[in-house]
Amino acid sequence: MLKRLSPAQWTPLGAAHLLNRAGFGGSPADIGALYALGVTAAVESLLGGNEDEDLFPPPALTGPKELFEQVRLARTGDEEQKRQAQQIARRQQAEEVRAARAWWLDRMRYTLFPLREKMTLFWHGHFATGVEKVRAANLIWQQNETLRANALGSFRSLAKEISRDPAMMRYLDLIQSDKAKPNENFARELMELFTLGEGVRYTEADIRESARAFTGYRIDPPRGAFVFQKRQFDSSEKTFLGRTGPFDGDAVIDIILEQPECSSYIAKKIWRFLASDDPSPAVVQNLAAQFRASNYDIRGLLREIFLSEEFYAPKVVRSQVKSPVQWIVQTAKVLEAPLPSQPAMEASLSQLGQVLFAPPNVKGWEGGHAWISSSTLLFRYNLAGYIVSGKAPALEGFRKGAGSVQIPLEKIAPPELRADPEKLCDAVSQRLLNTRLEGEERKRFVTFLRERGAKIDDPGLRDFLHLMMSTPDYQLT
Amino acid sequence: MNESTLHTRRKFIRTGVLGGAVAWTLPVFLEKTFFALDAAAADAALQTVTGKDGPILVVLQLAGGNDGLNTVVPFADDAYYSARPKIGIAADRTLKLNDHIGLNPKLAGLRGLYDSGDLAVIQGVGYPNPNRSHFRSTDIWQTATDADKFDRHGWLGRYFDSCCQGEDPAVGVSVGRESPLAFSAKNPKGITLSRPEQFRFISESASDPSATEDMFRDMNAMESPAEEDAGGSVQSLGAAGAMVGGNTMDYLRRTALDAQVSSDKILEITRKFRAPVSYPNGQLASGLSLVARLIAGGMPTRVYYVSQGGYDTHSGQAGAHDRLMGDLDASIGAFVADLKAQGNFDRVMLMTFSEFGRRVKENNSGGTDHGAAAPMFVLGGGVKPGIYGKQPSLTALSDGDLVYNVDFRSVYATVLENWLRAPSETVLKRKFPTMGFV
Numbered sequence: 001m002l003k004r005l006s007p008a009q010w011t012p013l014g015a016a017h018l019l020n021r022a023g024f025g026g027s028p029a030d031i032g033a034l035y036a037l038g039v040t041a042a043v044e045s046l047l048g049g050n051e052d053e054d055l056f057p058p059p060a061l062t063g064p065k066e067l068f069e070q071v072r073l074a075r076t077g078d079e080e081q082k083r084q085a086q087q088i089a090r091r092q093q094a095e096e097v098r099a100a101r102a103w104w105l106d107r108m109r110y111t112l113f114p115l116r117e118k119m120t121l122f123w124h125g126h127f128a129t130g131v132e133k134v135r136a137a138n139l140i141w142q143q144n145e146t147l148r149a150n151a152l153g154s155f156r157s158l159a160k161e162i163s164r165d166p167a168m169m170r171y172l173d174l175i176q177s178d179k180a181k182p183n184e185n186f187a188r189e190l191m192e193l194f195t196l197g198e199g200v201r202y203t204e205a206d207i208r209e210s211a212r213a214f215t216g217y218r219i220d221p222p223r224g225a226f227v228f229q230k231r232q233f234d235s236s237e238k239t240f241l242g243r244t245g246p247f248d249g250d251a252v253i254d255i256i257l258e259q260p261e262c263s264s265y266i267a268k269k270i271w272r273f274l275a276s277d278d279p280s281p282a283v284v285q286n287l288a289a290q291f292r293a294s295n296y297d298i299r300g301l302l303r304e305i306f307l308s309e310e311f312y313a314p315k316v317v318r319s320q321v322k323s324p325v326q327w328i329v330q331t332a333k334v335l336e337a338p339l340p341s342q343p344a345m346e347a348s349l350s351q352l353g354q355v356l357f358a359p360p361n362v363k364g365w366e367g368g369h370a371w372i373s374s375s376t377l378l379f380r381y382n383l384a385g386y387i388v389s390g391k392a393p394a395l396e397g398f399r400k401g402a403g404s405v406q407i408p409l410e411k412i413a414p415p416e417l418r419a420d421p422e423k424l425c426d427a428v429s430q431r432l433l434n435t436r437l438e439g440e441e442r443k444r445f446v447t448f449l450r451e452r453g454a455k456i457d458d459p460g461l462r463d464f465l466h467l468m469m470s471t472p473d474y475q476l477t
Numbered sequence: 478m479n480e481s482t483l484h485t486r487r488k489f490i491r492t493g494v495l496g497g498a499v500a501w502t503l504p505v506f507l508e509k510t511f512f513a514l515d516a517a518a519a520d521a522a523l524q525t526v527t528g529k530d531g532p533i534l535v536v537l538q539l540a541g542g543n544d545g546l547n548t549v550v551p552f553a554d555d556a557y558y559s560a561r562p563k564i565g566i567a568a569d570r571t572l573k574l575n576d577h578i579g580l581n582p583k584l585a586g587l588r589g590l591y592d593s594g595d596l597a598v599i600q601g602v603g604y605p606n607p608n609r610s611h612f613r614s615t616d617i618w619q620t621a622t623d624a625d626k627f628d629r630h631g632w633l634g635r636y637f638d639s640c641c642q643g644e645d646p647a648v649g650v651s652v653g654r655e656s657p658l659a660f661s662a663k664n665p666k667g668i669t670l671s672r673p674e675q676f677r678f679i680s681e682s683a684s685d686p687s688a689t690e691d692m693f694r695d696m697n698a699m700e701s702p703a704e705e706d707a708g709g710s711v712q713s714l715g716a717a718g719a720m721v722g723g724n725t726m727d728y729l730r731r732t733a734l735d736a737q738v739s740s741d742k743i744l745e746i747t748r749k750f751r752a753p754v755s756y757p758n759g760q761l762a763s764g765l766s767l768v769a770r771l772i773a774g775g776m777p778t779r780v781y782y783v784s785q786g787g788y789d790t791h792s793g794q795a796g797a798h799d800r801l802m803g804d805l806d807a808s809i810g811a812f813v814a815d816l817k818a819q820g821n822f823d824r825v826m827l828m829t830f831s832e833f834g835r836r837v838k839e840n841n842s843g844g845t846d847h848g849a850a851a852p853m854f855v856l857g858g859g860v861k862p863g864i865y866g867k868q869p870s871l872t873a874l875s876d877g878d879l880v881y882n883v884d885f886r887s888v889y890a891t892v893l894e895n896w897l898r899a900p901s902e903t904v905l906k907r908k909f910p911t912m913g914f915v
């Protein structure tokens with residue numbers, strides 16, 4: 001077990017850190033409320049979530065049955081009719097994927113159970129599946145719901161569910177795999193990316209053998225759901241990771257989960273997503289041992305992480321580059337503002353390099369430093385300018401229908417702060433950066449405010465917010 | 478950081494961007510980095526360029542899968558006409574390169590470059606187990622991996638990582654809205670711009686733009702104290718030139734400064750340099766014209782990336798493909814004329830590629846579906862002209878597609894080794910035979 005954080009070590013910055021990493025940050029009031037709970041109750045409140053009240057009506061997407069009909073129709077008629085039907089279907093699907101994306105971002109913004117959305121995002125990057133190959137918004141959304149339902153549950157169940165997930169089955173060609181010609185795509189990635197890490201424990205022979213176990217996995221088109229076709233299944237014996245038997249896919253997953261490397265691979269990856277890039281071997285060993293002992297209970301692993309002293313270490317706090325999704329959602333939350341409009345978010349996520357449901361490949365997003373290049377950094381700065389300006393964007397790519405974002409300036413800077421540059425600077429940096437600026441930086445921001453007049457008006461405040469968000473500091477959480 | 482360094486830094490950022498000639502003043506810690514890297518250059522395969530000399534590569538992506546057979550037409554092969562009764566290009570319309578093949582009639586400019594000894598045509602380029610998905614095959618070309626392997630980093634990104642550490646961030650410039658996967662690197666380098674005037678901090682919407690701009694520059698030109706104490710980024714650059722345990726804040730600060738420096742440079746250059754020739758309309762032409770201006774301005778960029786879309790010609794191909802070829806030819810023609818007028822033609826090599834060629838047999842809609850092997854063009858003053866590779870057989874097909882005889886990574890290896898002078902084995906992670914076109 002990792003050393004726990006003592007109640008005496010629990011600070012408002014620690015509470016902010018927890019909310020940032022376990023979710024998407026929050027307003028000063030949110031952080032204050034979490035801090036007041038004390039560390040144990042704060043962590044439990046995030047782990048428990050508010051599941052029953054966390055209701056979001058599903059996005060309006062063409063159901064599997066209708067989609068199946070559409071696809072069938074698009075195969076009839078002459079070439080011209082086919083082309084037109086396909087084009088209509090393609091456009092509609094593209095529109096629906098955008099709607100599903102907006103739905104998810106909205107959910108991240110307003111959920112009462114942020115940790116569940118955060119982990120859903122983690123699993124989306126882990127079991128990365130791209131809609132360009134799945135070609136059905138409904139299936140990709142269905143996968144999103146599967147990830148959500150299992151996000152904090154058992155990794156064993158999650159891995160099995162994902163192996164039967166229609167979007168994944170399409171993405172990694174399981175639906176084309178049968179006993180005559182087993183497709184190795186899924187089996188390879190299952191071990192290389194989803195459970196063990198490249199070349200850990202397994203050989204090419206293990207990939208071939210396990211591919212045979214994952215045969216017979218099909219999608220029942222009208223339901224858009226998994227169906228096992230026994231005729232396609234290779235029921236003969238396989239030798240996999242040193243064991244021999246007529247294994248099916250679930251048995252293969254169970255054997256993989258017996259390998260200690262699986263628990264350390266997953267525990268390390270989750271630590272890296274939530275805490276820091278370079279956990280010490282001791283941290284990984286500790287987390288892995290407990291993860292394995294708990295039969296791969298994700299919630300237990302998260303509890304262990306969030307209660308540990310290590311998670312609140314100075315080198316961990318405010319050291320993580322915000323992902324584009326984190327940046328956008330957290331910005332809305334700290335400013336207590338709505339998300340930018342759907343067209344603005346679409347354009348932004350594409351420019352910033354994190355289009356949900358379209359990871360670059362099956363490895364997901366690399367994250368960390370890779371989020372930041374001179375282009376994406378400037379784009380973040382200009383996006384901040386657009387958001388706080390309350391005006392239509394001056395940015396290329398999302399002029400059409402992007403609209404403006406309304407920021408509650410009176411909440412961010414109530415009248416009593418407007419005439420006090422130092423207090424205003426502290427309040428705003430506390431809100432945006434969870435900490436007060438010190439030294440030279442603070443001096444300069446205060447001077448900037450002072451030069452704007454005795455009382456800071458709304459335009460001055462907008463400039464100030466834009467500037468504080470246009471710093472390397474604001475890119476970190 | 479004491480007041481005087483701060484002052485110097487601010488002064489640099491405000492005023493020192495283009496001091497008359499095209500010579501950039503570098504912030505102290507970047508200079509230190511360069512100095513250390515120069516010393517280490519021998520072991521680390523690092524390359525330093527000044528922007529005034531050194532080879533430049535322009536990668537031109539023909540997105541959507543260009544129909545190779547109607548680009549370089551095997552007019553002497555009857556099988557071509559029997560596979561393409563509707564869209565086949567008649568022998569006498571092609572711009573013949575020899576007794577067997579001719580260029581698409583719209584490629585008159587390229588034909589001229591062939592005659593003047595500046596164009597190499599590489600036939601039958603592809604890779605084993607070709608993938609017919611646009612996305613996947615584009616990824617394969619961009620990462621230069623085997624068809625069944627994935628890589629997060631692109632081949633040019635790996636080149637930046639292994640040869641251009643510590644160099645100007647604008648070592649790679651991609652024209653467009655998104656950075657190509659080919660640029661993706663361990664330590665992201667390269668900038669993406671479609672309109673140079675937007676590659677900057679936009680302060681006009683501020684109520685006091687100039688105060689905001691000044692403050693922005695101050696806030697983004699700060700060194701972290703640790704950097705100064707420890708001798709700066711020099712120490713965080715390991716022997717292989719990689720950032721080891723690189724402090725994230727240092728990385729962000731460096732990138733912030735990089736962004737300002739290259740943004741200022743680019744704005745200055747695009748304001749100062751105007752194309753000496755006229756370009757046709759269109760996105761490709763305006764992209765190439767921007768590239769030519771940046772080259773003229775002496776950007777220390779080694780690789781430019783531009784693309785032309787629309788090649789997914791499943792139907793009604795004849796007119797559409799001809800238009801694309803015409804646009805390609807005219808855009809390249811203007812670009813070449815521009816470079817020649819600047820005196821930079823010998824420094825620049827342009828290479829085209831597409832994620833795949835198209836099926837040999839036309840489909841029922843007067844178009845072609847996704848295929849495999851196709852030709853590439855490489856042109857520039859440093860090219861050894863000619864026809865490389867072999868025209869794949871139109872009858873001995875694999876799954877209805879042409880079979881490649883040149884692995885595209887051999888083309889990359891040639892460009893890396895013989896043009897960019899980079900160790901191709903490090904970049905491509907394997908040794909591929911080089912070819913004779915450079």
